[in-house]
Amino acid sequence: MKQRIIATAAMAAVVAACATPESKSDEAYQAAYDQTFAQPAPDQQADEDVAFDGSLQAYIDYALRHRQELQAELLHWRADRRAVDAAYRLPAPVLTYGYFFQSVETRVGPQQHKLNLSQKIPWPGKSSATESVAQAKAEVGQYTYSAKLIAIRNEVQLTYWDIWYTDQATNLLKQQVEILKSLAQAARTRVETGKTTIADVGQVELAVSRTLDKIAMLEQRRIALEADLVYALGAPQDVEPLPVKPNSAELVSVGESTNDLAQSAQAHPQILKQLEQAQVYAVAAEASDSDRYPDFGVGVDYVFVGEEGPADDAGKDAVAAFVSVSLPIWFDDYAANRDTAEARQRAVETDVEAKRHQVQSKVKSLVSSLQDAQRRHDLYGNTLIPQAETVYASVLGAYEVGQGNVAAIMLAQKDLIELRVAQAAAARDHHKTRAALESVVGRPIAGGNQ
Numbered sequence: 456m457k458q459r460i461i462a463t464a465a466m467a468a469v470v471a472a473c474a475t476p477e478s479k480s481d482e483a484y485q486a487a488y489d490q491t492f493a494q495p496a497p498d499q500q501a502d503e504d505v506a507f508d509g510s511l512q513a514y515i516d517y518a519l520r521h522r523q524e525l526q527a528e529l530l531h532w533r534a535d536r537r538a539v540d541a542a543y544r545l546p547a548p549v550l551t552y553g554y555f556f557q558s559v560e561t562r563v564g565p566q567q568h569k570l571n572l573s574q575k576i577p578w579p580g581k582s583s584a585t586e587s588v589a590q591a592k593a594e595v596g597q598y599t600y601s602a603k604l605i606a607i608r609n610e611v612q613l614t615y616w617d618i619w620y621t622d623q624a625t626n627l628l629k630q631q632v633e634i635l636k637s638l639a640q641a642a643r644t645r646v647e648t649g650k651t652t653i654a655d656v657g658q659v660e661l662a663v664s665r666t667l668d669k670i671a672m673l674e675q676r677r678i679a680l681e682a683d684l685v686y687a688l689g690a691p692q693d694v695e696p697l698p699v700k701p702n703s704a705e706l707v708s709v710g711e712s713t714n715d716l717a718q719s720a721q722a723h724p725q726i727l728k729q730l731e732q733a734q735v736y737a738v739a740a741e742a743s744d745s746d747r748y749p750d751f752g753v754g755v756d757y758v759f760v761g762e763e764g765p766a767d768d769a770g771k772d773a774v775a776a777f778v779s780v781s782l783p784i785w786f787d788d789y790a791a792n793r794d795t796a797e798a799r800q801r802a803v804e805t806d807v808e809a810k811r812h813q814v815q816s817k818v819k820s821l822v823s824s825l826q827d828a829q830r831r832h833d834l835y836g837n838t839l840i841p842q843a844e845t846v847y848a849s850v851l852g853a854y855e856v857g858q859g860n861v862a863a864i865m866l867a868q869k870d871l872i873e874l875r876v877a878q879a880a881a882a883r884d885h886h887k888t889r890a891a892l893e894s895v896v897g898r899p900i901a902g903g904n905q
Contacts, residue, residue, distance in 0.1 A: 509698035511615050514688060518611050519604065521689035528603045532596035535589070542589035545582070546575045564761040566773075573754030573779075581750075584742035591735040598728035605724065605894055607687065612890035614684045618677060619699045620883035624876050625673045626701075628666050631872045635663045635865075641854075642861055655861035662865055704882045706832060707889075707902040713822050716896050720814040723897035729807045736800035743792040752779035814895055821892040828885035835878035843871040 507513055519525065551571040558565035639659040645651040681697050688694075709716075720726075758773040783789070847867040853859035893900050 507697060509700040509703075511612065511703060514615060514684070514697075515608055515611050517690065518607050518688045522607050522687075523689055525600070525603050525607055528596075528600040532593070532600050535593040535596035539586060539589045539593055542582075542586045545577070548572060548574045558761070561760065564771075566758050567761050568759040570757040570759075571754060572757075573752055573777075576751045576753065578745055578748040578750055581742070581745045581748075584738065584745055587738045588735060588742060591731055591738055594731040595728055595735065598724040598731060601724035602728060605897055609890050609894035610687045611684070613887050614680060614687050615699065616704075616883045616886045616890070618680045618684065618697070619701075619704060619886075620879055621673050621677045621680060622699055622701065623879040625670055625677070627872055627875050627879070628670050628673070631868065632663055632666050632670070634868055635659055635666065638861065638864060638868075639663065650857065651861065658861060659865065662869075704879075704886060706829060706882060706885050708829060709822065709825060709889075709892075710901040713819055716822065716892070716900070717815045717818045719896045719898060720818055721811055723814065723895070725897075726807060726810055726814070729803055729810065733800050733803040733807065736796045736803065740793050740796035740800065743789055743796060746789045746792065747783055747786065749783055750781040752781075753777070754779070817895050818892065821888055821895060825885060825888045825892060828881050828888055832878055832881035832885060835874055835881060840871070840874050840878065843867070843874050847871050 507517070549572070551569075551573075553569035553571070555566050555568070558567060639656060642651055642656045642659055646653055646656060684697055685692060685694055754777050756773075756775040756777065758775075760772050847864075847870075850859055850863045850867045854861075854864050889900065
């Protein structure tokens with residue numbers, strides 16, 4: 456009995472030797488987890504899904520907490536991190552039980568049962584190589600999460616500024632309708648006095664109808680954009696109408712050089728993800744070399760012997776220790792595995808080089824578009840709109856003293872409204888281009904002096 460207790464303790468020691476300490480928590484992961492799964496204060500939970508103040512930052516903050524795709528990427532990252540711990544552990548020990556249906560008689564008695572405990576021990580370096588591959592995959596998960604965060608932020612911004620422009624254009628056209636209605640009333644009065652014709656009134660009323668049609672189109676466009684924003688936010692489908700602050704479109708120029716922005720774009724999470732993926736294949740190629748070396752195994756056999764033997768030590772159990780060695784003979788397969796990993800590594804590295812050239816061109820293109828939007832916005836605000844206002848005031852003043860005609864007023868007023876709408880479009884383009892530039896660079900862009 457004492458011998459059996461000792462053997463059981465030895466088996467337990469072999470199993471305990473397979474355990475490895477749990478890895479430490481990753482600070483970057485914890486920060487991402489806190490941001491993505493942050494919970495609102497108890498007194499704000501009831502209104503969390505619908506209480507938007509119309510600011511862009513409020514929408515972005517909400518999306519980063521509720522967008523399910525971002526949560527999914529975080530969980531993928533978590534799984535990859537946990538895989539690092541599993542990769543370092545030894546293979547699970549194997550416990551085998553055997554029963555002798557036909558006992559083998561020995562001097563000390565018949566053999567009745569058999570226990571076998573074995574542990575596979577990989578060739579030195581195999582476990583560390585597997586761990587290195589898992590660690591690289593975890594880094595890929597981190598960069599994938601970061602890239603998704605940037606993409607969601609950009610998606611919210613692009614939709615936000617489309618809604619902002621739609622609201623601005625709608626309000627300007629509504630102002631135009633009110634002006635046209637006043638002009639129509641003035642034209643009717645002049646018809647009664649014979650100073651104008653009913654055709655002029657018809658022209659104004661036609662312009663009112665056409666403008667109302669444009670307003671209706673913009674209102675339908677806003678409904679579609681709201682649906683896009685709801686998806687971008689990860690908000691419930693029955694969320695209340697989403698407000699946008701009308702005075703939130705202050706233009707800020709870029710305070711960094713194009714070269715600095717292009718350099719920062721080289722460290723975009725999407726590029727770092729691909730570089731880390733190449734590292735996965737590089738480590739896998741090195742790890743495949745270790746497949747050419749044997750694995751070892753150690754174990755213990757314990758044979759239970761009956762007490763029916765004639766010897767004085769009858770019933771004495773048998774204990775045997777053993778060592779095993781695997782025979783790696785499939786060398787062609789090992790070489791194919793290495794060639795596959797190296798080819799995939801080169802493919803990813805080539806794709807990274809192409810991506811780097813692409814982002815450099817993209818940065819230059821976006822900077823140019825941003826400067827053009829700023830130029831157009833300033834041109835409308837400083838030159839064209841003041842000129843159109845002067846022309847409109849002159850034509851309207853002439854009409855009020857009996858000179859001029861309705862057509863001239865309508866043309867001047869139409870030009871003025873179109874220029875104001877165009878200025879709003881330039882502001883929208885500026886903000887959308889800036890958001891796209893930040894998405895390509897992978898970080899916020901410093902502002903410069905106007």
